[in-house]
Amino acid sequence: MAYPAQVEWRKERLVEVLRREGGFRELPPVEAVPMEDPWGYRSKMEFSFGQDGDRVTLGLHERASFRRIVDIVSCPIAPPAVSDLLLAIKQAVNQFQLTAYNPKIHQGFWRYAVIRASLKTGGLMLLLVTNEGSREPLDALARELPRAVPQLASFWWGVSARVSDVAQPERLMHLAGSEVLEDGVGKIRFEVRPTNFVQPNLLLTGQIYEAIREAAALTGQEAVYDLYCGTGLIALILAERARAVVGVESEAENVASASRNAALNGITNVSFLGGKVEDLLRGRSLFKAGPRPSLIVVDPPRAGLHKEVYGPLLQAAAPRILYLSCNPVSLARDLKVLRERDSSLQVEKVTLFDFFPHTAHLEVLVSLRRG
Ligand SMILES: C[S@@+](CC[C@H](N)C(=O)[O-])C[C@H]1O[C@@H](n2cnc3c(N)ncnc32)[C@H](O)[C@@H]1O
Secondary structure, eight states, X not given: OOHHHHHHHHHHHHHXXXXXXXXXXXXXXXXXXXXXXXXXXXXEEEEEEEEXXXXXXXXXXXXXXXXXXXXXXXXXXXXXXXXXXXXXXXXXXXXXXXXXXXXXXXXXXXXXXXXXXXXXXXXXXXXXXXXXXOSHHHHHHHHHHHHHOTTEEEEEEEEOOXXXXXXXXXXXXXXXXXXXXXXXXXXXXXEEOTTOOOOSBTTTHXXXXXXXXHHHOOOSOOEEEEESOTTSHHHHHHHTTSSEEEEEXXXXXXXXXXXXXXXXXXXXXXXXXXXXXXXXXXXXXXXXXXXXXXXXXXXXXXXXXXXXXXXXXXXXXXXXEEEEESOHHHHHHHHHXXXXXXXXXXXXXXXXXXXXXXXXXXXXXXXXXXX
């Protein structure tokens, strides 16, 4: 499908889902923000190793298959250096007598190659995840790969013996280059560590944050909450024109990076709390302990808001809520519940950011106001 037709298709799909699942009879017009160049945009790719006879392959899962890996030679939705690194890794791992991890029998060594790219520096971070085993092949790769791909700025080894198919290692070891990848969006500088959350589209993220800043329309007096804040970038961008910003995030590594990112940018009116949003909001405890919210930003994972979040979120009575979502189905469900429980809540604006060209996915920002 040609790119402009894709954007139209994703927009129609979003409107259909909001009508069907969100119970909207009338929707404000949905604006779509396409990419100027819909290639080379991914900031993170998670490749999996496979085995084809004697050869170790590296690519992506075949659709709906846990075991079959499509061996790929280039990935045009990621920056070209990512494909260079993919090929260099594939070549390098085949010099050892080690096989790819086989999820059926839980044997084999090579598991995942997670590659992150910095928009600011063009540098790459590699997290190579293996089963338990010798460090020797990794030390050899740490010597070879930066020579083969000079953009490789940071190389980590992760060990995972877990059965589930997720690239989350139990142990991490830094092997070469710097420990963090430096990046930046707008005026904000930030660090990327090997298991940090990063927004997956390098090129449009700045525009989403700008849209959030505009929709927030802060004056400098407000208390803002950034729920599901990842490494804190929305909080940091809003802090410039807020009295205080509180971020909440469940993953300890993201919380630590968020605090370091605040220090890196000399921002002092933000604080980041580690924990699950549903736990910290229970009984509205977070809002009772902190300043009364003028604006609440939520950016949950694909599953959307936990059902225990609806009540405290509404009782906080913030005049504005901004909901950033990567899943229109959970977004529609959440909007339906929130509007059914509080009829004064109105959807002011829906913006589709075309974050994932050439896929069925999309990112949406919804601006809600208490009428
Ligand atoms: C879509 S990301 C948000 C990213 C962030 N707003 C940004 O722009 O970089 C969702 C984040 O929610 C975190 N998360 C997932 N479940 C959570 C929960 N129950 N409570 C708090 N944070 C959670 C994830 O670790 C992830 O960092």
